[in-house]
Amino acid sequence: MKSYKPHEIEQKWQQYWTEHHVNRTNENDGKNKFYCLEQFPYPSGRLHMGHMRVYSIGDVMARYNRMKGYQVLHPMGWDAFGMPAENAAIKFGAQPSKWTYENIDFMRGQQKQLGVSYDWDREIATCSPDYYKMTQMLFLLFYERGLAYRKKGAVNWCPHDQTVLANEQVEDGRCWRCGTEVTKIDLEQWYFKITDYADRLLKDLDQLDGWPEKVKTMQRNWIGRSEGAEITFELPDINEKVTVFTTRPDTLYGVTFMVLAPEHPLIPQLIKGKETETDVLAFIEQMKKEPEMNRTSADAPKEGLFTGAYARHPLTGELIPIWIANYVLMDYGTGAVMAVPAHDTRDFAFARQYNLPIKLVIQPEDEQLTEDQMTDAYTGDGVLMNSFSFNGIPNRKAITVVGEHLDKEGIGGPAVSYRLRDWLVSRQRYWGCPIPMIYCEDCGTVPVPKEQLPVLLPENVVIDGQGNPLAKAEEFIHTTCPSCGNPARRETDTMDTFIDSSWYYLRFTDPKNDQIPFAPGKANKWLPVDEYIGGIEHAILHLLYSRFFTKVLKDAGMVDFNEPFKSLLTQGMVLKDGAKMSKSKGNVVSPDEIIEKYGADTSRLFILFAAPPDRDLEWSDSGVEGSYRFLNRVWRMVDSHAEPFARAEDLANKLSGLDLSDEAAKDLNRTLHATIKKVSEDIGERRQFNTAISAIMELVNKIYAYPETADNGILLEAIEKVIVLLAPFAPHITEEMWRMIGRQDSVHLQEWPAFDEAALVRDEVEIVVQINGKVREKMMISTKVTGEEMEAKALADDKIKELIAGKTIRKIIAVPGKLVNIVVG
Ligand code: ANZ
Ligand code: ZN
DSSP states (O other), rough: OOOOHHHHHHHHHHOOHHHHHHHHOTTOOOOEEEEEEEEEOOSSOOOOOOHHHHHHHHHHHHHHHTTTTTTEEOEEEOOOOOOHHHHHHHHHHOOOOHHHHHHHHHHHHHHTTTTTOGGGGGGTOOOOTHHHHHHHHHHHHHHHHEEEEEEEEEEEETTTEEEHHHOOGEEEEEEETTTTTTTEEEEEEEEEOOOGGGHHHHHHHGGOOOHHHHHHHHHHHHHHHEEEEEEEEEETTEEEEEEEESOOOOGGOOEEEEEEEEEEETTHHHHTTTTHHHHHHHHHHHHHHEEEEHHSSSOOOEEEEEEEEEEOOOTTTEEEEEEEEESSSSSSSSSSEEEEEOOHHHHHHHHHHHTOOOOOEEEEOOOOOOGGGGGSOOOOOOOOOGGGGGGSSSSHHHHHHHHHHHHHHEEEEEEESSSSEEEEESOOOOOSOOOOEOOOOTTEEEEEEEGOOOOOOOOOOOSSSSSHHHHOOOOEEEEEOTTSSEEEEEOOOOOOOEHTTSHHHTTTSSTTOSSOOHHHHHHHHHOHHHOEEEEEGGGTTHHHHHHHHHHHHHHHTOOSOOOSSBBBEOOOOOOEEEEEGGGGGGGOOHHHHHHHHHOOOHHHHHHHHOOOOTTTTEEOOOHHHHHHHHHHHHHHHHHHHHHHHHOOHHHHHHHHOOOTTTHHHHHHHHHHHHHHHHHHHIIIIOOOOOHHHHHHHHHHHHHHHHHHHHHHHHHHHHHHHHHHHHTTTSSHHHHHHHHHOOSSSSSSSSOOOOOOOEEEEESEEEEEEETTTTTEEEEEEETTOOOHHHHHHHOOHHHHHHHHHTTTTTEEETTTTTTTEEEOO
């Protein structure tokens, strides 16, 4: 008896796979491709259970598809720029690069220990100059295409991390990274014009059949497309016009005032010389500091001021007062609102608070509303009232009718607004990709010429937590202008690390290219990613940015596909005692610990068996034990048959002689094929690895129960197939067992077994025998038997005979393949 010693065999096979390049991507064998990608990690120090889960899931997909005959690309790398490295530098004085590369080495070691089938020849790290040179090249491409620009304005600022944040990185008013409340400051920053792609980012979501509905909904909401109209109001005081964006042109006659965003550019003119001027200016200053959350949420207190100016209603000619208020934002729509308090909740609250008139223009069908008794706006449907020639028109229809009228009169027309804002991409931090721009007094903003890339991140900087280290690195800052040769200054901001990760999946197709980010032919061959696996926390951030990048690169002719990720699997969390594993809760089980104790195969098997990939997984020590026991059970099964395997000179010959009159053999054969079918579909179509594993477990039970006297060929075949089916889940032990049954090549290079539909057909079924409708007996019966034969068999059964003894049979009903009912009296 040979006993199962995970550590011995795991190391041995990992070495073997490396030496024999078992996981190297085979680019040229003409097979169909399968690109399997797990989101690359930030090298924070060590792997946690969440990582281990994603990699285990990805590895099953990669290994299965390889065995299915696909050319598989399964790479791994490091999202290696970012703040923790810099914070470690501030705290412990460690060089960010040294800290990062040490972490990478450690974590790569852990991934190798886990036995994941990565093609390590393609490893990338976003912080290495050969990678970020290409990130800079892409930045320049965006700049050339008018998609990267600098703008001064109020931006999100995290006081803790001392840097600006993109809108996507502010969650409920707090920094996505550290949870500190975000404030607003005025800064000149770099932006990517993602808003130019809003429509395509929205529309193309419909093509993503392989994405969870939930993620698509989150993206749709984030992009926030609103259809409505723009309507122009005259400002007689200053002889100007202001345009509002509204989704409800049908309520136009209900406008009783107008509200401008405090930042609206017409305000200075409107208040000039009026007695309200100083108050309004003070209010504007105060608003600038106000976090956006306090302004936008429905129940945030409304604050505003009358400007002293008036606008002319485009249809009635009436003068309506112009207010400014916190709840109107400059960067949505046009920054100006026609307020309809009777039918808009925020306008209603504002009107009540400041005693502004309310005028109903929509009459609900089954209710009689009056303005002074309303306690909230009426936002439902109805017919128009107080609207002159439009009275009586259902309001939904009126949206179009009024819209057309405005169009004809030249005072408005259809318009679309998006909630999506341009992506703020500059950061005041050191450990990131330098923005390749130069400022020259004479020439202005000048891009660094491509030949001069990369703009290297200097190593000798002071990182002390006092402002941006690059802004104090004199040697870095001073340069010469590429266009006039005079002294000039470098941009000292670095890029948002989400830029690095917006294109890494493309780099994997051509990781060593030192001329361009990737060869289009290679990207076009491998992309889109066939299975992308990662956390739901990136539903908007990384996934939206990557989709945007892909579309820009498509427009630039560098790729020929629209979407980077065909299928997306968002894995569930790993919980312990019902709570997410986290350091702060002290409920962490580390992958190291488990691998140390049981080996990688047990750890992987447990993780894959304990829950379907997209569900949360509750950690269970006894579950881990159970997986370990199962692997031992399989091991013993194989070990105890090693000798018959050696004896079966030609297994194939033996199999073709399978004795089909042998019931046990037929039954095992059927279970084997049913298992192959189930495991194939569970991995390949349903992504339900837990049920695939339990099917293999049942097959193993069946093998253990197989009578010694029965046909040996099918038994050996079943054992051999168990090893192959288990290989994607537990790669090391299966490789070892493959040798134990005398095979010389790698189990991972075997073809995935096919199943035989014919073998699945049962030639016996279970039927029930009822007496007066009550089930009394069950029996196995050939599927070919007729109704009469079924009756005869039922009546011949000992138990039935006994039960009907002495009674008169009135009637017998037989339903072939199902039941026999005997009616007695
Ligand atoms: C008049 C009106 C009447 C409105 C009514 C609504 C209901 P969504 O659907 O989110 O696109 N709005 C327009 N620009 C705004 C801004 N910059 N800041 C705050 N609010 C703004 O919202 C569109 C509606 O939000 C617009 O339609 C406008 O109010 C307001 F019964 O116009 B509505
Ligand atoms: Zn110059």
